[in-house]
Amino acid sequence: MNRYEGLNQAIVDQFAPRPGRQALLPELSEKAQVALMCRMLFREGWSEHIAGHITWRLPNGNILTNPWELSWDELTAKDIMTLDEKGKVIDGEWNITPAIGLHIQLHALRPEINVVIHNHAHWSGIWANLQKVPPIYDQAGAYCGEKLPIYNEYTGTFEDEHSTLSAAEALGESKWALLANHGSLVVGENLRQAHLRVITLEWRSKRAWEAEVAGGAQPLPPEEVEKLSRIDDNGFPFCWEAMARRELRADPNLVNDD
Template structure:
């Protein structure tokens, strides 16, 4: 068990703000575009608002909405096209966090309509069964039938590439959502560089199975990664001279 006494306990609103800022550092930085929702015990949802960028959001900026997208609390606006997230939550009550953005490398692979290869340990933390390419993505999901079709196509996958658009990533909790989103963009980035070099040296199947098994045994995420991101965003990583 890792010691987490270096990491302060966060409010749910602060967790949302930290996740948005941490992912912004990792390439989820398409200006103020994107959505992030976090299911609460009362079946309301915390979300990033329309007006605030992921690199600047604070806990006080986070809004609360109901399952129909109506704002319940907060000073900012509900972002448009959040219906995909809410419909996904309806279909998957055990999944608490959803992330949609247009990260740099994953968006390139979504446009190519290809799932990138696995070239290193980080990329191998999720099996291919946790990925899906949604070829019929319509660009903007606002009609009920389009949203339902997208949720059905994503199914039980953890990471979806939305064709010519971006990504949809889910997690049962905050650490898992952070790990999944980080792994997706990392896999896409490393595969891009390796294929530019003409490399064919992907992680062999037995190696992938071993890595996947270790991560699964730890709850579906790498222990310590989320806590490190929290400390980094809160400025709690001290001087090297301390």
């Protein structure tokens, strides 16, 4: 990943370190970036055993994804699988989830979406089971806007082609969704944007649940949420790198391709 790939250049010009400063991350292969993403999001609560899948469509049309057999906190760069645009394995030593069809459908329906992430997340999963949209109570919960659809036509898991197409079409132009009695879904143009959306959704859901347990509170007004949500298009400066460095400190070998 380039030093500031995916960031709005105006933000970089205003806040970036002066030329000559140390790079925020070492050079990382594309597979290493997916492995890092899995580790980072596992720590955020997207961690239901071996459930969940991340896909990242590359400029050449190939798609990187995590293997079926491994949990997100144990896989490394060498475990990441490469698929063609139809979901056929072209590189890798593992299997892929039968539910990969949801991702393939989303990538096909929305050319601007290069990253698709699904898991049975902790905090947003509570709201998915309640079939309610969590209110926004603070700044960190507002970074990616207020609209959060609930896909509530539960038909089981996502192995069936018709159910995956239905879910993909129901998402429409949304950036994320709660899947009723199932889990959470986030899409993005790049890894940085998708990461911000996941961590914002989980933070928003966690704070909303805590407020509910505490007896309720006053959500942020929609106009304030709109002001804060503008950051979503630009990425949060340096957040992806900071969370990636945390995982590299814990396991420097996770990015090794061999």
